[in-house]
Amino acid sequence: MTTPLRLDRLRDFIDALAELLENQTDEALILEHGSALLRQLVSHDDWLPEAFAQPDPQHYQQYLLHADSRQRFSIVSFVWGPGQSTPVHDHRVWGLIGMLRGAEYSQGFAFAGDGSLLPQGEAVRLEPGQVEAVSPRIGDIHQVSNAHADRVSISIHVYGANIGAVRRAVFHADGSEKPFISGYSNPYLPNLWDLSKENLAS
Numbered sequence: 001m002t003t004p005l006r007l008d009r010l011r012d013f014i015d016a017l018a019e020l021l022e023n024q025t026d027e028a029l030i031l032e033h034g035s036a037l038l039r040q041l042v043s044h045d046d047w048l049p050e051a052f053a054q055p056d057p058q059h060y061q062q063y064l065l066h067a068d069s070r071q072r073f074s075i076v077s078f079v080w081g082p083g084q085s086t087p088v089h090d091h092r093v094w095g096l097i098g099m100l101r102g103a104e105y106s107q108g109f110a111f112a113g114d115g116s117l118l119p120q121g122e123a124v125r126l127e128p129g130q131v132e133a134v135s136p137r138i139g140d141i142h143q144v145s146n147a148h149a150d151r152v153s154i155s156i157h158v159y160g161a162n163i164g165a166v167r168r169a170v171f172h173a174d175g176s177e178k179p180f181i182s183g184y185s186n187p188y189l190p191n192l193w194d195l196s197k198e199n200l201a202s
Contacts, residue, residue, distance in 0.1 A: 007192050009047040013037055014066055014075070014192075017158065021072050027094055031133045034096050034158065042098035042156055043129045048077060049190045053101075055081040055152045056185075064164060064184040066192070071162040076184070078144075080104060080153045085145030087170040088117065089180075094135035094160040099126040102146065102153025106132055109141045115175040117141070126155065135160075141171060 016037050024030055041047075052063040061079040068074065080102070088109055097106065103125060110120040120139070124132055125147055134140050146153045157163070164184045169177035 003046070004198070005049060006044065006047040007049075007190075008198070009041055009044055010065065010075075011192050013041045017073060018068065027135060027137060030160070031094060031096065031135065031138075035131045035133060038096050038098040038156065038158055039129065039131045042100045042131070045100055045128070048100065048154070048156075052077045052186065052190060053079055053152075053154055055079050055084075057081060060084045060086065060146075061185040062164070062182060063186045065156075065190060067162050067189075071165075072160065074159050074162050074164065076157045076159070076163065078155045078157055080144075080146035080155075082151060083146055083149045086143055088141060088143045088172075089170045090136075090140045090168055091134055091159065091163070092136065092140070092161075092166055092168050093163070094133070094137075095163070096131055096133055096158040097126065097144075098131045098156045098158075099128050100154045100156050101128060102148055102151060103127050104153050104155055105145050105147050107143045107145075108139050109143070109171070110139075111175055117171050117173060117175045 020033050063077045065077055066075040105123040105125055107123040108120040109117050112118050164182050167179055167181055169179055171177050
């Protein structure tokens with residue numbers, strides 16, 4: 001008998017984040033309190049539906065798990081196949097990255113005086129349960145990669161917009177940018193709201 005998924009963990013996170021955004025507009029406090037909420041969510045690996053944890057042999061996958069009806073935030077599972085990475089890119093909104101499974105590196109970048117783009121500091125390695133923040137205010141340009149060459153890693157990302165619809169950019173080493181809109185890898189959302197089976201089990 002398989003153990004039922006704890007979808008209530010994701011529902012509780014959605015509810016708590018929506019309440020935070022209802023009552024808080026200061027980005028620093030949103031990142032602080034949102035990080036604590038995401039840290040609590042990714043400290044458990046028993047809630048992500050398997051369909052939204054599937055890697056692709058060629059490209060990392062970006063599965064939408066929830067989009068706020070007012071597009072104040074979105075929640076996405078990023079699934080990294082062995083050795084996969086993003087290009088250097090930005091977000092244009094605040095974001096939180098929580099590591100659920102495996103590990104990943106996040107390398108920040110900053111513009112040099114001549115307009116080129118250079119790595120800034122050491123790459124941050126995220127392990128399960130750890131959370132990192134990004135935003136135009138604190139640093140928004142980075143490259144993310146699976147820390148493992150032989151297995152899948154999964155991180156949960158939360159953004160202050162419907163990130164799949166935000167016009168953003170990937171960057172070349174000379175600082176030039178190419179606009180893109182990421183979209184999502186999945187055509188359907190997980191059904192978090194059918195509580196009939198969970199209520200029967202309790």
